[in-house]
Amino acid sequence: MYICIMNYDEAKNKFISTWGSLGTLWGINKAMAQIHALLLISPEPLSMEDIMEELQISRGNTSMNLRQLIDWGIVFKENKMGERKEYFTSEKDVQELARQIAKERSRRELQPTIKILNDVSNIKEDGTAKTKELIKQTKALHEMADTLDIMMNKVVGQDHNWITKALVKLIK
Amino acid sequence: MYICIMNYDEAKNKFISTWGSLGTLWGINKAMAQIHALLLISPEPLSMEDIMEELQISRGNTSMNLRQLIDWGIVFKENKMGERKEYFTSEKDVQELARQIAKERSRRELQPTIKILNDVSNIKEDGTAKTKELIKQTKALHEMADTLDIMMNKVVGQDHNWITKALVKLIK
DNA sequence: TTAAACTTTCATTATTTTTTGAAAGTTTAA
DNA sequence: TTAAACTTTCAAAAAATAATGAAAGTTTAA
Numbered sequence: 001m002y003i004c005i006m007n008y009d010e011a012k013n014k015f016i017s018t019w020g021s022l023g024t025l026w027g028i029n030k031a032m033a034q035i036h037a038l039l040l041i042s043p044e045p046l047s048m049e050d051i052m053e054e055l056q057i058s059r060g061n062t063s064m065n066l067r068q069l070i071d072w073g074i075v076f077k078e079n080k081m082g083e084r085k086e087y088f089t090s091e092k093d094v095q096e097l098a099r100q101i102a103k104e105r106s107r108r109e110l111q112p113t114i115k116i117l118n119d120v121s122n123i124k125e126d127g128t129a130k131t132k133e134l135i136k137q138t139k140a141l142h143e144m145a146d147t148l149d150i151m152m153n154k155v156v157g158q159d160h161n162w163i164t165k166a167l168v169k170l171i172k
Numbered sequence: 173m174y175i176c177i178m179n180y181d182e183a184k185n186k187f188i189s190t191w192g193s194l195g196t197l198w199g200i201n202k203a204m205a206q207i208h209a210l211l212l213i214s215p216e217p218l219s220m221e222d223i224m225e226e227l228q229i230s231r232g233n234t235s236m237n238l239r240q241l242i243d244w245g246i247v248f249k250e251n252k253m254g255e256r257k258e259y260f261t262s263e264k265d266v267q268e269l270a271r272q273i274a275k276e277r278s279r280r281e282l283q284p285t286i287k288i289l290n291d292v293s294n295i296k297e298d299g300t301a302k303t304k305e306l307i308k309q310t311k312a313l314h315e316m317a318d319t320l321d322i323m324m325n326k327v328v329g330q331d332h333n334w335i336t337k338a339l340v341k342l343i344k
Numbered sequence: 345t346t347a348a349a350c351t352t353t354c355a356t357t358a359t360t361t362t363t364t365g366a367a368a369g370t371t372t373a374a
Numbered sequence: 375t376t377a378a379a380c381t382t383t384c385a386a387a388a389a390a391t392a393a394t395g396a397a398a399g400t401t402t403a404a
Binding site: 048059060063064067084085086 | 348349350351352353354
């Protein structure tokens with residue numbers, strides 16, 4: 001097995017771009033994910049200028065995406081005393097980050113879906129095969145989505161080592 | 173709390189379009205997710221014509237997306253005896269569906285990410301704050317991704333009621 | 345007040361992703 | 375063989391999404 005040794009800048013860029021393309025799959029765009037990545041590994045809060053500079057993105061883009069990250073509850077505004085400029089930091093505790101993301105995804109995606117699955121599975125049974133199948137499958141999905149949602153809310157309510165503990169439970 | 177009563181066609185369309193827009197968030201496009209939804213609630217296997225007709229999408233689009241669904245292991249080709257045409261069905265067991273999706277997402281997304289996080293967290297410690305922070309955060313993410321991956325593979329290896337059982341364990 | 349320092353908005357532009365459909369490819373029955 | 379019945383491919387078009395940047399908005403210090 002080979003081991004890849006990078007220097008700081010290579011590693012940083014690799015991390016930011018990986019996180020960026022990964023973003024699309026937890027439902028946020030590239031710039032937003034890259035800003036998040038940058039803040040996550042920055043020991044100091046960064047200003048909008050800093051972020052624009054580092055990631056080579058426009059002011060408007062930076063502003064809108066920072067706003068969204070704040071909406072997600074994973075980036076925070078910070079003020080340095082004696083400075084007008086706003087600075088930004090990321091939630092640094094990855095467990096807390098995971099909990100926050102789980103919470104938001106439940107609220108934004110899972111819960112609306114559960115509502116619809118419930119409505120769809122409550123159509124009138126008319127005895128036809130197609131209606132039976134629609135009801136059966138949407139009921140099954142509804143149940144599964146419900147279970148998932150309860151599990152995700154469980155995560156949110158737990159202490160920081162929840163995931164590790166859950167793993168131990170599952171493995172044994 | 174209000175209850176929404178739809179007729180079959182309304183419910184079917186609602187389900188297909190909901191599943192379609194949901195698709196983007198487990199990493200597949202709208203047409204692919206809609207084809208999957210259609211097959212999931214269809215009591216009979218459907219031909220490419222059937223799917224094109226129902227969803228109003230082109231032949232090429234249908235062909236390519238069916239191929240991908242087959243790659244994901246959640247749609248199967250079926251041949252009717254005496255017929256040249258190919259028919260398609262979906263995996264109907266939603267638990268099996270979830271397991272298959274978990275398995276593919278682990279393989280396609282999680283494992284490559286884990287590899288990169290590992291590489292990035294192995295840069296040489298040079299004593300600077302920024303290097304320290306990069307190593308610390310990517311190590312933490314690596315650990316979390318690893319845990320997630322093990323959990324997902326655990327799901328894949330389990331019997332069909334795994335999710336329910338896991339839930340019971342976690343709640344108590 | 346005013347004006348400098350900063351942030352947000354949003355119409356326009358650029359990029360990326362998806363879809364189309366016709367041509368090429370494949371399979372099978374005769 | 376051949377030709378009909380079907381599937382796949384892929385260049386081009388369309389649609390969806392993201393990014394830009396200048397103007398509008400806001401805040402603060404003097």
